Amino acid sequence: MEEIRxxxxxxxxxVVARQKGRAAAVAIGLSRTDATFVATAxxxxxxxxxxxxxxxxxxxxxxxxxxxxxxxxxxxxxxPGIPDVAAVLRHEYASDAGLGIGLWGAQRLMDxxxxxxxxxxxxxxxxxxxxxxxxxxxxxxxxxx
Amino acid sequence: MGVSxxxxxxxLIASIQSALTDTEVVQLRDxxxxxxxxxxxxxxxxxVAALDVIDSxxxxxxxxxxxxxxLRGAKTVVVGxxxxxxxxxSQFGLGxxxxxTALDLEAxxxxxxx
Numbered sequence: 001m002e003e004i005r006x007x008x009x010x011x012x013x014x015v016v017a018r019q020k021g022r023a024a025a026v027a028i029g030l031s032r033t034d035a036t037f038v039a040t041a042x043x044x045x046x047x048x049x050x051x052x053x054x055x056x057x058x059x060x061x062x063x064x065x066x067x068x069x070x071x072x073x074x075x076x077x078x079x080p081g082i083p084d085v086a087a088v089l090r091h092e093y094a095s096d097a098g099l100g101i102g103l104w105g106a107q108r109l110m111d112x113x114x115x116x117x118x119x120x121x122x123x124x125x126x127x128x129x130x131x132x133x134x135x136x137x138x139x140x141x142x143x144x145x
Numbered sequence: 146m147g148v149s150x151x152x153x154x155x156x157l158i159a160s161i162q163s164a165l166t167d168t169e170v171v172q173l174r175d176x177x178x179x180x181x182x183x184x185x186x187x188x189x190x191x192x193v194a195a196l197d198v199i200d201s202x203x204x205x206x207x208x209x210x211x212x213x214x215x216l217r218g219a220k221t222v223v224v225g226x227x228x229x230x231x232x233x234x235s236q237f238g239l240g241x242x243x244x245x246t247a248l249d250l251e252a253x254x255x256x257x258x259x
Binding site: 014015032033035036043044105108 | 233
């Protein structure tokens with residue numbers, strides 16, 4: 001799979017990013033449900049870019065580690081940054097509308113979420129979803145065979 | 146915007162035809178509230194079967210429609226949430242406050258008639 005780069009400048013770009021993310025997830029062998037998780041997480045993280053930074057970029061690529069395939073989504077912007085990343089990830093910001101809910105959701109939907117942010121210098125969110133070989137679909141397929 | 150809104154008896158039926166941007170979600174939210182008031186509708190069905198993602202923004206907007214309509218005495222029923230989307234919403238913790246749900250349009254109409 002070629003690396004996919006989607007510039008994020010408007011909410012229409014967010015739709016493009018999540019559609020490309022879903023297609024890439026399916027292409028590397030993630031289940032339909034996991035592909036929906038990926039698309040939903042991308043939607044949240046892309047919204048954080050348009051809401052808080054104005055513009056940025058989402059890069060989607062395949063990663064292989066220890067014989068396992070996964071999908072990595074990197075969202076980068078050069079916006080105002082997040083003053084206290086740890087507090088956001090612990091969901092201490094009560095707002096259900098802003099930055100907090102998006103990163104919270106991404107953490108629940110993806111296998112790993114890493115946030116690097118520096119006030120005034122932007123934010124990079126790296127999210128990973130791994131293919132699971134004990135997938136329910138695979139199990140059902142084997143039973144049916 | 147890929148949404149059609151039809152009037153049927155005392156109800157409005159909004160069918161989403163394609164993926165929506167946040168701007169279109171806001172337009173739909175405001176249109177649903179305005180049309181319910183204009184037609185004095187007793188219920189609204191929103192068919193979301195075409196949505197392959199329901200994230201926090203869509204979820205919150207549907208809840209806002211439901212809460213606003215409830216204050217006017219109208220019920221809001223969301224129908225057709227795709228199974229994968231339901232799993233993702235559940236994992237995320239998006240519960241659609243104040244929104245009724247049904248399997249499809251027919252079940253949604255039954256719920257409103259009930």
